[in-house]
Amino acid sequence: MGWSGILGLEYGIVQAPLGPDISGPELVAAVANAGGLGLLRAPDWESPEYLKDLIRKTRTLTDKPFGVGIVMVFPYKLNLKALLEERVSFLQLSWGEITKELVNEAHSFGVKVVPQVGSYEEAKRAIDSDVDAIIVQGVEAGGHVLGRDGLISLLPRVVDLVGNRDIPVIASGGIVDARGYVAALALGAQGIAMGTRFIATNESYAHHTYKKKLIEMDKTEYTDVFGRARWPGAPQRVLHTPFFNDWKDFPDGENELSQPVIGHTTIHGKEREVRRMAGTVPNASTAGDVESMAMYAGEGVGIIKEILPAAEVIKRLVDGAQLLIQQKFHAHISD
Template sequence: MGWRGIFGFEYGIVQAPLGPDISGPQLVAAVANAGGLGLLRAPDWESPDYLRELIKKTRTLTDKPFGVGVVLAFPHEENLKVILDEKVAVLQTYWGDCTAELVAKAHSAGVKIVPQVGSVESAKQAIDAGADGIIIQGREAGGHVIGQESLISLVPRVVNLVGDRDIPVIAAGGIVDARGYVAALALGAQGVCLGTRFLATEESYANPIYKRKVIELDDTEYTDVFGRARWPSAPHRVLQTPFFKEWRSLPTDESEANKPVIGHSTIHGVEKEIRRFAGTVPNVTTTGDLESMVMYAGEGVGLIKEILPASEVIKRLVEGAQLIIQQNFK
């Protein structure tokens, strides 16, 4: 029997849709096979045929349900049609409004919709729109962070807002181990969403150098240094790499737009140049000056000390949380 399951999944553990393509079919399938909710990341541009193949490839690796994450700030209408046509289990949305119209589209296709939000106001809007669940992201999270509050204050307020409605609240931001899982449950959440911990797994599509930095470095910073031209007003939490420490005070009028190309990458089947200060993390295909590229990570990164199979991450989360509750909360 599962423990703290949500949306019919065995466990209340969600693997974040790591961008731009770090959570690919291998990682998502491994999470799904272990009883969690794995989320593919849709391309940040319209690429419906590629996305359909991504979903189909994932289905060759698992017979369990999974989902797809979409950043609403980027073109997504054609991608959305594919997600609903393929009837994945969950549509996760971020950085944009989860409207009643969008919820109706998802529900008409038999797809659950779970927005990720960063404030009580956005959570209320999602509840009113009819969302099936809410991922509430604290400022502790890695990558692009839309909110300003910490989980310890956000989660209880959103739980109070949900009340007795059947809408699971899922905590995201800095959670990497069983202690974080239990803390989120104590705040009233019914599940947790992890990004950085699943980035540092055998199945993630992150470059080995990026994974190694996650293991080696303990500190992060909330900044806007990377990707200003492509995604303005989108702050993010990054590892404090030597490159970042040198350039953390980059003048506000500078961006990646006129900076030199420092590498190349194939992202969702498309060849991309990576300029200095671009907001693109290195994946397996990336070549060039990787040490100077952005590396997103949440505040819990200092607790990650080894690369594990995704199934082992889930096993340790569940068994560790059960043990903590048994020993301390009888």
Template sequence: MGWKGILGFDYGIVQGPLGPDISGPELVAAVANGGGIGLLRAPDWESPDYLRELIRKTRSLTDKPFGVGVVLAFPHEENIKAILDEKVAVLQVCWGEFPGELVLKAHQAGVKVVHQVGSFEAAKKAIHAGVDALIVQGLEAGGHVLGQDGLMALLPRVVDLVGGRDIPVIASGGIVDERGYVAALALGAQGICLGTRFLATEESYAHPVYKRKLIELDETGYTNIFGRARWPGAPQRVLKTHFFNDRGHLPEHENEVDQPVIGRTTIHCMEREIRLFAGTVPNVTTTGDIESMAMYAGQGVGLIKEIIPAAQVVKRLVEGAQLLIKQKFLAETV
């Protein structure tokens, strides 16, 4: 096992399940081949046969273990059954409680359960349910944000809560380089989960304009203007694009339903219209007014300067963190 490996993987580097389909088989396989934990994103509707195809396509690209992320706020029972039938290494869940009996089913199938939480109370419930690891998401994270606490305040509290249990704590939110990795380790984490950094890779399924904006822009906004009808009560962190700066306000009684159509896309083989303020991020199939669509990103986006292969992200994180610890910390103890 390599440096800081968790859950049987080489490294403590987790690629977040970028939705709705940005982390497809190519990205997940690239991360897995690099020694990290790659996570597919399950559809937000029941589609077990299609999900099996995704899993099998990923297996055709890597002989390494990987996982699937499921948002519990959406229909998921048949999808989870497919995941357990396929015996992937990891089932990652978020936005909801994962009952103990489902954890037991996963364990009976040989699948480890990783629960992403955004609060101390949610961490308590997940530990009680018997999960194998926790992803602790801070307010700095991109996309839909679970809680209101910053990572530096929340992470050590959850680490103390876990105590001596064999439950790795994985830090998420604003981390993009080795400095963030080492900081998370100093706070007690055993691994890190990155979304935005893996979004800005060659293998991610994000639209080229979206990727370019991740390099060009360095500020984010925390808002609830996108996707209110589809996913109420789920605020998000997005890039401060020209659209967001000019139109980043929507009266509380309004949502995307009555807004004009600004594009079309295919998500998990389903063709869909994209309305203004829909919150649908542009993938490579998306057409229309791309720059007026939601572009999720974490606060660390200003540190991302180039689009690189996903395996190189893993390599830089691991080697950079090793070197940083050796040069800045171990040297001082000699």
């Protein structure tokens, strides 16, 4: 196992399961081949055969371990059964209750369970369920945010809670470069999970306009204006685009169902209309008024200056973190 490896992986770097289908087989395989943990995103509806096909396609691109992320507020039981039958290496879970029964079932198939939590209380329940690792998400993260605590305060509390148990703690929220990686390690994490930085890669299935905006823009906002009907009570962090600036005061009590159709997309093989104020980010198949669609991004977006291959993102993280630790911090300690 190489520097900062976790869960049998070479490096302690996790690519978040980017919805709805931004982290497809190409991105997940690229991350896995570079020594990190890539995570597919399961459909937000029951589609077990489609999910099996996604997993099998990913296996044609890598022989390394990878996983699947499930958002538990949507129907998932058949998808869960499918990924267990396929015996993927990792099951990432969010927005739901992680029970011992679920963890034990996954373990019986040889699948490790890695929940994402957004609060101290969630972390405690996950630990009590014998999970294999925990992703701690701070409010700095892009997309739908689980909790309200900043990573710098929440992460060390969860690290202390885990104590000497063999449960790696993985930091998530606003991390995009080696400096963030080292900061997370200093706070007690054993790895990092990144979403925004991996959207801005060659292999991600994000629309080219979305990727371009991640490079050009540096401001995000925590809001609840997108996707209120489809996913109520799930605030999100988005890019502060010109469209968002015009619509950030979208009245309470209104949602996307009353808004006009502004585009079309295909998500996990299904054609969909995209309404204004919907929470669906534009993927590579999306057509229409893309600049008026939701674009999730974490607070670290202003540091991202170029679209890179996923393997290069991982290499720069590892090399840069090693350099920081060996040269800057070691030098200060020696002095």
